[in-house]
Amino acid sequence: MNDEESPAGDLEARRGRVLGASYRLFYDEPIQVVRGEDVYLWDADGRRYLDAYNNVASVGHSHGEVVSALAEQAAVLNTHTRYLGAEVVEYAEDLIVTFPGSLDRVVLTCTGSEANDVAYRLAKVVTGGNGVLVTSNAYHGVTDAVAQFSPSLGPAVAPGPHVRAVRAPDTYRESTDGIGQRFAADVATAIDDLRAHGLRPAAMFIDTVLSSDGVQTGKAGYLRPVQEVLQSAGVLLVADEVQAGFGRTGHMWGFERHGLEPDLVTLGKPMGNGHPIGGLVGRSELMDEFGRTARYFNTYGGNTVSAAVGRAVLRVIRRQGLVDNSAAVGTYLRSRLRDLQSRQPVIGQVRGEGLFVGLEIVDADGRADGDRAGHLVNGLRHRGVLVNTTGPHANVLKVRPPLTFSAAHADVLADALEEALLEDFKRS
Numbered sequence: 001m002n003d004e005e006s007p008a009g010d011l012e013a014r015r016g017r018v019l020g021a022s023y024r025l026f027y028d029e030p031i032q033v034v035r036g037e038d039v040y041l042w043d044a045d046g047r048r049y050l051d052a053y054n055n056v057a058s059v060g061h062s063h064g065e066v067v068s069a070l071a072e073q074a075a076v077l078n079t080h081t082r083y084l085g086a087e088v089v090e091y092a093e094d095l096i097v098t099f100p101g102s103l104d105r106v107v108l109t110c111t112g113s114e115a116n117d118v119a120y121r122l123a124k125v126v127t128g129g130n131g132v133l134v135t136s137n138a139y140h141g142v143t144d145a146v147a148q149f150s151p152s153l154g155p156a157v158a159p160g161p162h163v164r165a166v167r168a169p170d171t172y173r174e175s176t177d178g179i180g181q182r183f184a185a186d187v188a189t190a191i192d193d194l195r196a197h198g199l200r201p202a203a204m205f206i207d208t209v210l211s212s213d214g215v216q217t218g219k220a221g222y223l224r225p226v227q228e229v230l231q232s233a234g235v236l237l238v239a240d241e242v243q244a245g246f247g248r249t250g251h252m253w254g255f256e257r258h259g260l261e262p263d264l265v266t267l268g269k270p271m272g273n274g275h276p277i278g279g280l281v282g283r284s285e286l287m288d289e290f291g292r293t294a295r296y297f298n299t300y301g302g303n304t305v306s307a308a309v310g311r312a313v314l315r316v317i318r319r320q321g322l323v324d325n326s327a328a329v330g331t332y333l334r335s336r337l338r339d340l341q342s343r344q345p346v347i348g349q350v351r352g353e354g355l356f357v358g359l360e361i362v363d364a365d366g367r368a369d370g371d372r373a374g375h376l377v378n379g380l381r382h383r384g385v386l387v388n389t390t391g392p393h394a395n396v397l398k399v400r401p402p403l404t405f406s407a408a409h410a411d412v413l414a415d416a417l418e419e420a421l422l423e424d425f426k427r428s
């Protein structure tokens with residue numbers, strides 16, 4: 001049977017016909033997933049995979065309490081925020097207590113892109129400018145405004161003239177001590193450049209783990225000098241927590257380990273464990289200034305079912321101790337991977353924080369080796385372990401499992417990676 005005739009091949013062909021070229025699939029042999037439970041996914045042939053990549057199903061695939069909250073609320077009522085409803089208020093209250101006191105207002109959306117889009121609108125209103133700063137391989141979402149400041153989308157999406165992409169920290173190649181100062185100096189230069197072109201800078205968006213820049217978690221606090229530059233220039237700092245938020249880094253929020261107090265925080269992915277919820281959290285004086293001039297209504301943002309799901313996710317994170325688990329298992333996983341690194345120099349660096357881990361895959365001269373990283377991703381996939389790559393050269397293995405990952409799962413991953421590395425050496 002050729003691929004076109006096999007059930008998976010047929011589905012792939014049909015998918016291509018109706019969804020078209022902008023949709024991409026993972027892996028040299030795509031996986032048709034049919035079921036998920038906790039850290040596992042199953043394909044249509046019943047094969048089980050260890051999911052070490054999914055930060056959406058962050059409290060575990062198909063978590064019973066989240067599924068029940070969704071089903072029970074859907075069976076009673078689902079409506080929008082223009083009626084007085086207790087659920088959305090209770091959810092906003094539960095969410096807001098996880099932030100520093102100054103961040104005391106919530107706006108609810110359905111996706112991370114929308115959250116960043118609203119953050120940008122708000123920053124424009126309160127600063128009177130439209131200039132935006134981001135990191136050089138940033139990704140912040142799909143709306144027209146946000147895509148223009150998401151350079152990782154590549155040359156097809158022209159960055160607006162109001163956008164400055166600042167060279168992201170490279171925690172493998174730059175000196176650890178100077179990195180925050182260098183980055184802050186480049187941010188200051190970009191602000192000056194916007195002004196020199198007659199543009200007023202409104203905001204800098206930073207993914208607090210710099211995921212698409214290659215998981216540049218770096219030394220705690222290295223983003224602080226950037227905030228000082230932004231503050232003195234009157235530019236808002238938007239912490240994009242779509243990747244880092246909800247316990248991923250072993251802290252509830254990625255900005256916490258940098259000792260930052262962002263002006264705005266954007267949320268998404270893990271917020272609903274697969275249900276589409278996003279949000280924007282910010283200081284009341286900013287949020288209220290925006291609210292006075294702009295009406296905000298989002299038909300689905302903050303609907304009753306989403307609020308029930310969001311509350312359940314927060315409850316599960318708390319009750320199952322997932323922030324602490326992320327810290328502890330992440331540390332163990334990195335120690336296993338560093339042990340492997342000592343035998344396998346193609347792993348140039350093992351980095352990360354909590355259960356967000358990046359492995360810099362390099363050639364003999366320390367240069368980014370995206371080809372080898374791609375082979376390793378597929379080698380792991382064929383061994384039943386799912387990860388992927390990131391970074392401007394797609395050479396960083398991105399490991400980002402559900403937060404229920406255990407030390408035993410970490411062992412499975414590390415052993416499978418060692419096997420995939422050995423097999424790849426035979427090939428090359």
Ligand code: PMP
Pocket residue numbers: 110111112113114116139140141142207211240242243268269278
């Ligand atoms: N910001 C970051 C840092 C992201 O990684 C993503 C999604 N990959 C987004 C924003 C956009 O979120 P969504 O896909 O929910 O619109």
